[in-house]
Amino acid sequence: MATVHFTLDGKAVTAEADEDQPLLYLLRDELGLNNPHFGCGLAQCGACTVHLDGEPLRSCVAPASIVEGKTVTTIRGLGTPEHPHPVQQAWADEQVPQCGYCVNGWIMTAAALLRKNPKASDAELRAGLAGLKCRCGTHLSIMRAIKRAQARLA
Amino acid sequence: MSTLSRRAVLQAGGALVVAIALPRLVPVVDAAAPAMPALPDPSQLDAWLAVLPDGSVQAFFGKMDMGHGIEIAIAQIVAEELDVDIERVSIVMGDTARTPNQGGASGSTGISNGAKPLRNAAAEARRLLVEAASREWDVPVARLAVAQGMVSVIGEPARSLSYAALVGGRKFNAPVEWNKSVGNAMDVKVKAQPKARGAYKLVGQSLPRRDVSGKVFGTRDFVTDLRVPGMLHARMIRPPKAGQVVGHVDSAALTTKYPQVQVVQDKDFLAVVAPREWLAVKAARELKVEWRPDTAQKPWPGHDGLHAWIRKAPVLKRDDALRKGDVEAAFAQAARVVDAEYEWPLQSHACMGPACAVADVRGDRATVWTGSQKPHSVRDGVAKLLGMPIEAVHTIWVMGPGSYGRNDAGDAAMDAVWLSKRLGKPVRVQGMRHDGTAWDPKGPACVHRSRAALDAQGKVIAWDFTSRGLSRVGVSFNEADPRDTLAGQSLGMPLPTDIGFGAPSESYGFANKRQAWEVVPPLQERYSPLRTSHLRDPLGPEVHFGSEQFIDELALATGQDPVAFRLANLTAPRDIAVVKAAADRCNWTPRVKPVIRSKKQDAVLTGRGMAYATRAGTVVAVVIDVEVTPATGRVWARRVTVAHDCGLVVNPRGLVQTIEGNVIHGLSRTLFEEVQFDADTVRSVDWASYPILEMQDAPEAVDVVLLDSAQSDPSGAGEPTIRCVPAALANAFYDATGVRLRRAPFTPARVKKALQSRSRKA
Numbered sequence: 001m002a003t004v005h006f007t008l009d010g011k012a013v014t015a016e017a018d019e020d021q022p023l024l025y026l027l028r029d030e031l032g033l034n035n036p037h038f039g040c041g042l043a044q045c046g047a048c049t050v051h052l053d054g055e056p057l058r059s060c061v062a063p064a065s066i067v068e069g070k071t072v073t074t075i076r077g078l079g080t081p082e083h084p085h086p087v088q089q090a091w092a093d094e095q096v097p098q099c100g101y102c103v104n105g106w107i108m109t110a111a112a113l114l115r116k117n118p119k120a121s122d123a124e125l126r127a128g129l130a131g132l133k134c135r136c137g138t139h140l141s142i143m144r145a146i147k148r149a150q151a152r153l154a
Numbered sequence: 155m156s157t158l159s160r161r162a163v164l165q166a167g168g169a170l171v172v173a174i175a176l177p178r179l180v181p182v183v184d185a186a187a188p189a190m191p192a193l194p195d196p197s198q199l200d201a202w203l204a205v206l207p208d209g210s211v212q213a214f215f216g217k218m219d220m221g222h223g224i225e226i227a228i229a230q231i232v233a234e235e236l237d238v239d240i241e242r243v244s245i246v247m248g249d250t251a252r253t254p255n256q257g258g259a260s261g262s263t264g265i266s267n268g269a270k271p272l273r274n275a276a277a278e279a280r281r282l283l284v285e286a287a288s289r290e291w292d293v294p295v296a297r298l299a300v301a302q303g304m305v306s307v308i309g310e311p312a313r314s315l316s317y318a319a320l321v322g323g324r325k326f327n328a329p330v331e332w333n334k335s336v337g338n339a340m341d342v343k344v345k346a347q348p349k350a351r352g353a354y355k356l357v358g359q360s361l362p363r364r365d366v367s368g369k370v371f372g373t374r375d376f377v378t379d380l381r382v383p384g385m386l387h388a389r390m391i392r393p394p395k396a397g398q399v400v401g402h403v404d405s406a407a408l409t410t411k412y413p414q415v416q417v418v419q420d421k422d423f424l425a426v427v428a429p430r431e432w433l434a435v436k437a438a439r440e441l442k443v444e445w446r447p448d449t450a451q452k453p454w455p456g457h458d459g460l461h462a463w464i465r466k467a468p469v470l471k472r473d474d475a476l477r478k479g480d481v482e483a484a485f486a487q488a489a490r491v492v493d494a495e496y497e498w499p500l501q502s503h504a505c506m507g508p509a510c511a512v513a514d515v516r517g518d519r520a521t522v523w524t525g526s527q528k529p530h531s532v533r534d535g536v537a538k539l540l541g542m543p544i545e546a547v548h549t550i551w552v553m554g555p556g557s558y559g560r561n562d563a564g565d566a567a568m569d570a571v572w573l574s575k576r577l578g579k580p581v582r583v584q585g586m587r588h589d590g591t592a593w594d595p596k597g598p599a600c601v602h603r604s605r606a607a608l609d610a611q612g613k614v615i616a617w618d619f620t621s622r623g624l625s626r627v628g629v630s631f632n633e634a635d636p637r638d639t640l641a642g643q644s645l646g647m648p649l650p651t652d653i654g655f656g657a658p659s660e661s662y663g664f665a666n667k668r669q670a671w672e673v674v675p676p677l678q679e680r681y682s683p684l685r686t687s688h689l690r691d692p693l694g695p696e697v698h699f700g701s702e703q704f705i706d707e708l709a710l711a712t713g714q715d716p717v718a719f720r721l722a723n724l725t726a727p728r729d730i731a732v733v734k735a736a737a738d739r740c741n742w743t744p745r746v747k748p749v750i751r752s753k754k755q756d757a758v759l760t761g762r763g764m765a766y767a768t769r770a771g772t773v774v775a776v777v778i779d780v781e782v783t784p785a786t787g788r789v790w791a792r793r794v795t796v797a798h799d800c801g802l803v804v805n806p807r808g809l810v811q812t813i814e815g816n817v818i819h820g821l822s823r824t825l826f827e828e829v830q831f832d833a834d835t836v837r838s839v840d841w842a843s844y845p846i847l848e849m850q851d852a853p854e855a856v857d858v859v860l861l862d863s864a865q866s867d868p869s870g871a872g873e874p875t876i877r878c879v880p881a882a883l884a885n886a887f888y889d890a891t892g893v894r895l896r897r898a899p900f901t902p903a904r905v906k907k908a909l910q911s912r913s914r915k916a
Contacts, residue, residue, distance in 0.1 A: 025435070029432055034379035038378065040840060041435075041586060042842075044840060044841035044842060047506060075370075075372035076371065076372040080371060091370045092367060095223075095366055095807065095808075096366070097369040097370065098221030099506065099553060099556040100553070103370065107370070127850070129848075132848065136815050137818025138815060139849055139852035
């Protein structure tokens with residue numbers, strides 16, 4: 001076991017983690033978070049995505065020790081209904097989710113993508129979202145939402 | 155964490171004294187509960203809806219919103235009939251203690267069947283409330299009006315009574331005439347006359363969903379997020395190779411290393427349980443098991459040999475689903491015969507996350523939280539597994555990681571129940587990725603033999619379409635019998651014996667016609683990762699991949715435009731209207747042979763194709779504009795046009811998004827999805843070995859035309875569109891390249907190979 005200190009959704013936390021314990025299980029098991037989700041455990045789908053110092057991270061494979069001294073933001077820390085992130089607001093406006101289990105991957109990835117490249121073209125968006133899965137097939141709503149967020153950020 | 159006693163939850167179905175149970179409010183079993191609770195009685199109005207003390211309304215829906223947004227649609231229908239504000243109507247879904255058994259999510263019947271009794275019950279409740287006010291004031295009903303949950307005397311606004319005052323918090327104690335059906339067909343008749351469609355104010359509006367905020371801000375819990383006090387975490391251990399059985403299990407080594415871990419084994423049912431999830435995951439990986447071969451198990455044919463195996467396999471059952479005229483006589487007279495065969499692979503539900511369930515079995519009661527789309531079936535199956543009456547089993551549906559049929563959710567529920575029974579504690583089971591991809595029940599692989607007889611003028615005088623494949627119910631489409639689950643099969647229960655398949659659904663008026671199916675034995679009898687069951691629109695995409703491609707082949711073989719050919723041969727007016735609407739919307743131009751627009755290998759070839767089908771009253775036509783890149787084998791459905799007639803539309807926006815999801819899922823299955831396996835091992839275990847469509851390959855646009863058949867009752871939308879997608883794409887591919895793809899999926903390697911063989915011939 002090792003002790004890790006980090007900032008989680010704006011709060012300082014200290015937690016114990018096994019040497020080989022992925023961050024996802026630290027967040028869910030030890031810290032009681034219900035987001036992000038387990039989808040594959042192989043960094044192939046995105047359902048577990050969080051931000052580590054603002055960059056998307058697949059928490060199902062990243063060792064918990066990686067967060068020492070850093071800032072982790074989950075979808076709950078990204079924004080709230082009162083203070084939504086523009087991407088979350090666009091997701092709500094476009095009524096994107098169907099089952100909604102995949103939503104962490106898309107929103108956290110899109111938020112980081114638009115921060116770096118707010119005017120990303122269609123092709124850049126499609127490339128930037130590669131690897132993310134949605135089994136309900138909400139891809140068209142997702143593109144509409146991102147374009148709506150882009151318009152808001154412009 | 156809030157808690158709700160079991161008794162309070164059960165009482166809530168009747169007297170309604172508690173707040174709505176959100177998934178986070180975890181009921182705790184009240185072990186002292188003396189009597190078996192009564193299940194909701196569909197012949198009582200109180201089973202369908204209740205007015206709470208504050209005048210808000212709860213409707214009890216024995217189906218669920220699995221993601222298409224029917225929760226708001228049901229609320230619209232109930233609010234419409236009751237004349238209350240939509241914000242005051244909440245829908246309780248899929249809780250066996252609180253909702254009648256309407257069959258769960260099933261066959262796209264959420265609105266078409268599921269809303270019927272609620273609509274009638276809401277109309278009846280309104281009638282009874284107006285009557286109560288009439289008695290109270292001694293004023294005839296004709297002089298009363300209802301608005302926003304208030305009954306008032308017309309012209310005397312001072313005389314008004316709210317629903318809350320009239321019945322709030324109390325039962326109606328009024329009978330409704332239940333048709334005695336259980337499941338999808340459950341309905342009730344009432345004295346009240348539901349509203350005429352012309353009076354609708356809420357039905358037909360694109361009102362927003364209620365689950366979006368919780369999903370977008372990460373505040374809504376899924377079944378994977380439930381935590382019950384004292385809950386243990388389990389991982390199931392499945393045999394790595396075909397037919398293997400459990401030999402020696404080295405539990406001692408594992409539990410010495412991890413004293414908190416327990417190993418549970420009953421015959422071939424094998425699990426690792428731990429107080430923390432990560433420990434369960436780790437311990438499951440480290441458990442050493444000696445697997446023994448089952449000598450009776452024959453080698454699997456592998457996915458590349460599967461269709462040859464299906465062709466040669468014995469037929470367990472044949473059914474001539476449709477016989478019209480004398481097919482054989484027509485073929486004997488044919489001037490020309492056209493024939494073709496089509497092959498569809500085994501496919502996985504591969505839901506967004508592997509299934510999860512939590513079970514708490516204590517004494518003579520059990521509580522199960524499941525993402526299964528059929529919680530009442532889970533209840534029945536659990537009751538059989540435990541030898542309890544169904545009243546003793548409380549199953550609560552909580553949104554899981556997606557569901558489009560009989561996926562792995564029911565297996566997880568049964569596994570959790572068995573473990574909880576064995577350990578006497580609440581147990582949470584979640585799969586790892588391979589459990590969701592390699593071990594879910596599969597959509598059946600099949601071969602379709604099509605032939606048509608033409609007369610000397612090229613007119614079709616006979617149509618003969620025979621599908622042969624694995625059963626759609628190798629395990630049942632629900633979990634009502636544990637024999638249909640991995641738990642039951644690993645525990646050695648007798649095997650299920652159901653056999654079923656499907657046939658095309660269309661209205662072509664060929665004079666002589668036969669549609670038949672033949673089912674072959676399973677690849678493995680017991681506890682098989684390749685068992686087959688319902689996957690979204692069971693047999694719809696599979697069968698119409700053949701039948702609707704063959705329609706195009708017939709049209710082109712006789713020099714006719716495929717759209718004109720459909721219009722000339724279809725007989726149902728709604729079908730004709732839908733095909734016309736799709737063709738008009740995309741400015742279809744007639745084509746009687748492919749025009750290859752470039753011969754350069756690096757060029758992009760373009761084409762378009764159509765397919766049409768019906769499903770339980772819904773009619774759909776899909777046109778796909780495709781781009782094919784021969785150098786890479788990429789097939790991109792760039793633009794998709796859908797004409798859709800499902801009768802009365804309750805929520806147009808939700809409907810369009812449901813149709814879009816159908817298109818994406820259909821493209822994914824046609825382009826990418828095939829369960830790979832060899833002689834004894836499933837090789838599709840994750841997203842790398844079972845790829846699905848990602849954003850790069852999503853269409854640029856899906857243009858949906860909703861045909862407003864407001865005269866027709868609403869029919870389903872969750873599945874009809876997907877059955878048109880594979881053939882529309884294949885027909886578009888042919889139009890672009892002059893090459894027929896008669897085997898799905900159209901992977902880049904397969905496409906390149908097909909185009910190279912065309913180049914060699916050219």
